[in-house]
Amino acid sequence: MAELFDQHLHNVTVHFEQAEEYPAGQGPLKTYIIEAHDLNGDSPSHAGMRAVLGDLEQRFSFQAEATNDPTLVTLAKGDARYFVDYLNPRFWVVHTTSNIEPAQQYLDELVRRSWNLDYAWLPSQVLGHLRKGRRFLGFNVDFNQGLFVSEGASDEIHEQAAVFKTRYRGNLGEELFESLSSAAFSRDLCLSAVKYSISDSASGAYIKNELNASGRIMATGNSISLHLGAVNHLVNLYAQMIQTLENELSLAFVHGDGGDELQGYPLTLHFSQPVLDFPGFVKEVLSCRDQTRLWGVVSHEERDFVRAEVVDLHSASRLRLDFTPMHVVVYLFKGSCGNSVARLLRIIQEHLDPTVYFELEQPTVFDQCKEA
Amino acid sequence: MAGIDHRILLPPASVVKPDVITLSRKSNCALLWECKSGGNLEVDQFDRYRQFLDFVTAKDIQRVTGIQFPDPETAHIQVAYCFLQEAIPRILEFFGSERRIPVVSLGQTTRSVAGDFHDVALNQAFRTGFTTPPIEQVPWLVVADAQTTDGELALYLLPTVVTLIVKQTERASINDLLSQTFLDWQCISLETRGALREKATRVLKDVCEAEFKEHVRYCKPEERHHDATLQVVSELMGQEASAQTRGLQKLAEQVKSAAKRLDEGRPYSPPLPAAEQSSFPFPPSG
Numbered sequence: 001m002a003e004l005f006d007q008h009l010h011n012v013t014v015h016f017e018q019a020e021e022y023p024a025g026q027g028p029l030k031t032y033i034i035e036a037h038d039l040n041g042d043s044p045s046h047a048g049m050r051a052v053l054g055d056l057e058q059r060f061s062f063q064a065e066a067t068n069d070p071t072l073v074t075l076a077k078g079d080a081r082y083f084v085d086y087l088n089p090r091f092w093v094v095h096t097t098s099n100i101e102p103a104q105q106y107l108d109e110l111v112r113r114s115w116n117l118d119y120a121w122l123p124s125q126v127l128g129h130l131r132k133g134r135r136f137l138g139f140n141v142d143f144n145q146g147l148f149v150s151e152g153a154s155d156e157i158h159e160q161a162a163v164f165k166t167r168y169r170g171n172l173g174e175e176l177f178e179s180l181s182s183a184a185f186s187r188d189l190c191l192s193a194v195k196y197s198i199s200d201s202a203s204g205a206y207i208k209n210e211l212n213a214s215g216r217i218m219a220t221g222n223s224i225s226l227h228l229g230a231v232n233h234l235v236n237l238y239a240q241m242i243q244t245l246e247n248e249l250s251l252a253f254v255h256g257d258g259g260d261e262l263q264g265y266p267l268t269l270h271f272s273q274p275v276l277d278f279p280g281f282v283k284e285v286l287s288c289r290d291q292t293r294l295w296g297v298v299s300h301e302e303r304d305f306v307r308a309e310v311v312d313l314h315s316a317s318r319l320r321l322d323f324t325p326m327h328v329v330v331y332l333f334k335g336s337c338g339n340s341v342a343r344l345l346r347i348i349q350e351h352l353d354p355t356v357y358f359e360l361e362q363p364t365v366f367d368q369c370k371e372a
Numbered sequence: 373m374a375g376i377d378h379r380i381l382l383p384p385a386s387v388v389k390p391d392v393i394t395l396s397r398k399s400n401c402a403l404l405w406e407c408k409s410g411g412n413l414e415v416d417q418f419d420r421y422r423q424f425l426d427f428v429t430a431k432d433i434q435r436v437t438g439i440q441f442p443d444p445e446t447a448h449i450q451v452a453y454c455f456l457q458e459a460i461p462r463i464l465e466f467f468g469s470e471r472r473i474p475v476v477s478l479g480q481t482t483r484s485v486a487g488d489f490h491d492v493a494l495n496q497a498f499r500t501g502f503t504t505p506p507i508e509q510v511p512w513l514v515v516a517d518a519q520t521t522d523g524e525l526a527l528y529l530l531p532t533v534v535t536l537i538v539k540q541t542e543r544a545s546i547n548d549l550l551s552q553t554f555l556d557w558q559c560i561s562l563e564t565r566g567a568l569r570e571k572a573t574r575v576l577k578d579v580c581e582a583e584f585k586e587h588v589r590y591c592k593p594e595e596r597h598h599d600a601t602l603q604v605v606s607e608l609m610g611q612e613a614s615a616q617t618r619g620l621q622k623l624a625e626q627v628k629s630a631a632k633r634l635d636e637g638r639p640y641s642p643p644l645p646a647a648e649q650s651s652f653p654f655p656p657s658g
Contacts, residue, residue, distance in 0.1 A: 041539055113613060115538050251513065253373070253556050262373065266511045288620040295534060295620050297627045299527045307512060309531040313620070316538040318531060318552065320512065331512070333555065 001072060001083050001095070005029055006224040008097050009207075027099050031231050033120040033215035033238055034092040034111060035339045037315055041116070042335075044089040046071060052116065053084075060110055080106045091120075091239045093231055100218075112290060118314040118339050120215025120238050121346040124191040124354050128177075129369040130211060130234065134196035136173035137208065141166045141180075142192035147351040150280030157277050164188040169195065187272060190354035198226050213346060237365070244364045245338030252334035265361060266322075267330045269345060271353045274325040281352065282306050282323050285344070288313065292347055294340075296321065312340035374402060376556060377517055377564040378437045382427065386420050390451070392514075393439060399491040400441055401448040402433060410459020413466055418473075421451045425472055437561070448490050454478055460485055480504055514556050518567045522575050523635030528553050529572055530579065530627045537587050537606045537623070545599040546573050573600050575634060582640030583626040 008029055038044035039051055053064045053073060062075045071089075075082045080098040087093075096103045111117045122130075131139075145161035164185065168176055173195070180189055192213045199206035200223070207221035209230055215238065219227045251264040275281045286296035286308055296310035310319040315337035322329035328348070330341055348356050358366040374395040380388050390404035406421070430447030433439060441447035450472070455463055457479025467475055467486050474487035476498060483501030515528060532553045536544055550565075550572055551557045557565070580590035580602060587606035593599055608619040633640065 039539075040541075113616075115609070251555050253559050262513065266513075286624070288617050288624070295531070295538075295624060297527060297531060297624050297631075299524070305507075309528060311531050311534045311538065313538055316535040318535060322512065329511075333552070335552075 001067070001069075001085075002224050002228065005095065005097070005227075009220065009222055009224055009227070012220070027097065028218040028220050029227065030096050030100065030103060031217045031219065031227070032094040032096075032107060033235055034094055035118045035120060035238075035242065035337075036086075036090060036092055037116040037337065039116065041316055044086075046086070046089055049086055049089055056110060056114070060106075060113075062106075062110070077106050078102060082107070088235065088239060091235050091242075093235055112293075115314060115316050118293075118337075118343070121339065121342040122211075122213045122215060122238070123342070123345055123357060123366075123369075124189070124213075124349050125357055125366075126237070126241070126369045127191040127194050127211065127213060130237075131173075131194040131196045134198050136177065136194070136196055137171065138167070138169040138173050138195040138210075139177055139191055140168075140193035140212070141189055142350060143188050143190040143354060145276060145351055147347075148275065148281040148284050149277045150283060153277045153280055160276055162188050164190075187353070187355050190349050192350070197221070198230060200226070213350075237369075240365050242338035242342060244360070244366070245332070245341050245358070246336075248360050248362075248364070249330070249332040249338070249341065250334050250336065251331055264332065264334075267332070267341065267358070267360070269328045269330065269348060269356050270359070271326050271348075272355050273353070275352060278304065278323070278325045282308070285321070285323075285347075286310065291343070293343065294319075294321075312337060314343075315340060373514075373556075373559060374439045375437050376514060376560045378561040379563055380424075380428070380433070380436055382420060382424050386423075388417065388420050388424055393433075393437065395439055395441070396491060396494070397442050399448075399494070400443055400446060401450065401490055402430065402439060402441070403489075404433075404449065404451045405454060406451070407454045408456075408459070410455040410463060413459075413463045415466065418466055421473060422470060425449075425451060450474070450490055452476060452487075452489070474498065478504060516554055516568060517560075518564050520568070520571070521635050522571060523631035523633075525568070525571055525575050526579060526627065526631040526634055529576065530584070530630065533576070533584065533588060533602065534620075534623060534627075536602065536604050538609060540606075540609055541604055543591075543601050543603050545601050546576060547599050549576075549602070576600075576602060578634065578640070579630045582642075583630045584623075587623070 036044055036052065038048040039055060044052055056062050057064050060077065062077045065074045067073060071085065071087045073084050075084055080102045081096060083095045085093040111119055141164060143162065143164040146163065149157055149161045180186060193210055195208065195210040197206055197208045205223035205226055207219055207223050207226040207230065209227065210218045211234070215234065217231060217234065221227070249264050249267050251262065254261055254263050285292055286294055288295050293313040294310050295313055296308040298306055298308050300307040304325055306323040308321050310321050312319060317336035317340065318333040319336060319340060320331035330344065332341060345356065345358065357370060360366065373392060375393040377389060377391065378393060382388060391407045392405045393402055394405065395402045428449065430441050430449050431444045433449055434441055434444050452474045454476040455478065457477045460477045464475065464486055467473065471487050474484045474489050477483055477485045480503065481501045482504045484498035489495040489498060516525065529549060532549050546569060550569060577590045580588045587604065587608065589603040589605050591601045591603055608616060611619060
């Protein structure tokens with residue numbers, strides 16, 4: 001696989017902005033992070049992967065083929081072909097050189113219609129962290145409060161809903177981003193992609209990566225090793241993030257020596273200012289729609305307070321959410337998936353408040369990413 | 373927290389049932405909490421607790437509830453009452469000189485207003501008082517007890533049934549559903565668990581034969597099995613994306629209407645087909 005992609009990198013030169021315009025097989029190398037569960041909802045084992053892949057073949061008409069590497073398979077559909085590396089069976093690394101439109105379309109179909117698969121959800125702060133120490137070549141900012149404003153809200157609320165979208169490519173990435181970060185409107189600055197390069201000046205090897213908030217890395221350059229190194233760093237970091245959320249937050253009363261002790265704690269996501277349209281916000285979060293993918297029923301409702309019993313449609317696991325105009329409290333039930341919390345935070349950042357971030361009770365990987 | 377709703381016999385035949393039992397391993401002491409809004413102090417109950425403290429030991433509590441003290445020989449037990457602040461002036465007269473039963477007032481500040489806790493540090497903390505967190509910041513971890521209504525139970529349990537539908541799990545027992553729904557299931561007394569299981573079985577049977585009929589089938593306990601099961605028959609997750617989303621949204625509406633119906637004690641009446649919903653599908657002409 002590495003040889004194939006190395007050849008691909010040497011044979012094609014692409015600009016990410018025109019990725020959809022290249023002939024089949026001539027676009028950038030794309031690598032995705034997919035978070036997976038086995039068919040009973042647990043973390044998958046290598047042995048359990050056969051059943052998961054069989055299920056995908058059956059439901060989506062993908063063709064799965066084994067390779068010489070026991071933790072690498074190919075999945076093919078139409079013109080799209082993917083290499084699925086499940087060395088870590090919970091966090092797959094999926095590579096493809098197929099054109100971006102069909103590659104993304106088939107993968108979206110696979111992920112969004114499979115309760116046991118999900119993309120990665122990288123907070124804005126983590127994207128900012130991942131470009132540090134690398135040559136910063138550009139960024140995308142996407143913030144739109146419209147999603148959480150209901151159609152029935154007043155014109156005044158619709159007008160107040162902030163939108164801030166911009167794309168920058170060039171060699172002033174660092175300066176421009178720092179300048180935006182210190183501007184008055186910096187609280188609307190939600191990174192949705194970062195572009196950077198990594199190089200080895202001694203050998204002339206380099207790779208340019210564009211990493212987006214759902215864990216997709218597009219690559220061009222001349223070194224597959226540098227690309228795979230960046231992917232490996234990302235997947236390890238993401239696995240650490242999700243496992244931290246699960247270890248810290250999963251709620252359970254555990255029978256101890258002296259009685260039952262509560263493990264885990266509810267997580268509060270604090271907003272920097274009140275939600276514009278509180279009913280619209282609650283309704284959209286529980287709408288079952290992409291991207292939130294949460295199903296819920298309200299069990300208690302007062303003015304400015306709603307409690308809901310919730311199901312994450314990815315992972316089919318239970319949560320409870322308490323909403324107020326100033327915060328959301330997430331109760332992650334034992335055995336539930338940390339990706340549910342990562343997805344909710346990412347969507348809140350994109351559509352409500354990019355400054356919201358994980359504040360856990362003890363220092364974790366999230367603090368390292370924020371402070372670095 | 374060491375237990376919820378444990379019924380404790382006070383020989384020969386009276387019973388107390390503290391709402392919550394908490395245990396401090398450090399001080400080898402358990403607190404048996406009665407939590408009340410203050411509308412009514414049950415004088416009989418208060419008298420039973422006073423007798424209880426004369427007769428019941430930590431070892432008795434360990435045997436009856438399964439709570440394990442670090443050293444049962446030297447362990448203490450204590451009863452504490454918690455009331456809303458507005459009820460305090462009215463109820464304090466009942467406590468009179470009974471210093472063994474501390475009374476905690478719950479208002480903007482939480483503090484003890486009568487009696488003493490054995491644990492010196494705890495006593496000092498409650499005497500000084502602390503700011504009560506706003507209700508929306510109090511974690512909602514213990515959600516069901518023997519008084520939980522059928523409708524409330526449906527609101528908690530049916531989302532767990534939805535996880536089965538999404539996962540296409542073939543079958544699950546009512547016991548599994550309860551333990552996945554209530555985080556504190558293992559802390560709840562056997563008696564309350566039994567009452568909740570019975571209520572859950574009734575609620576789930578009803579909803580599976582009504583609102584959830586297309587999705588889940590209720591199966592009676594088989595021979596040698598005590599527990600009824602639910603079998604998923606739903607085809608919802610096989611549908612295309614937008615139909616799936618609509619179906620899931622409809623399920624949420626059905627959960628709400630089932631909860632309301634159960635609390636009102638109404639039988640299920642299926643929605644009328646669209647054509648029959650209005651006798652005037654078009655505005656009358658002329």
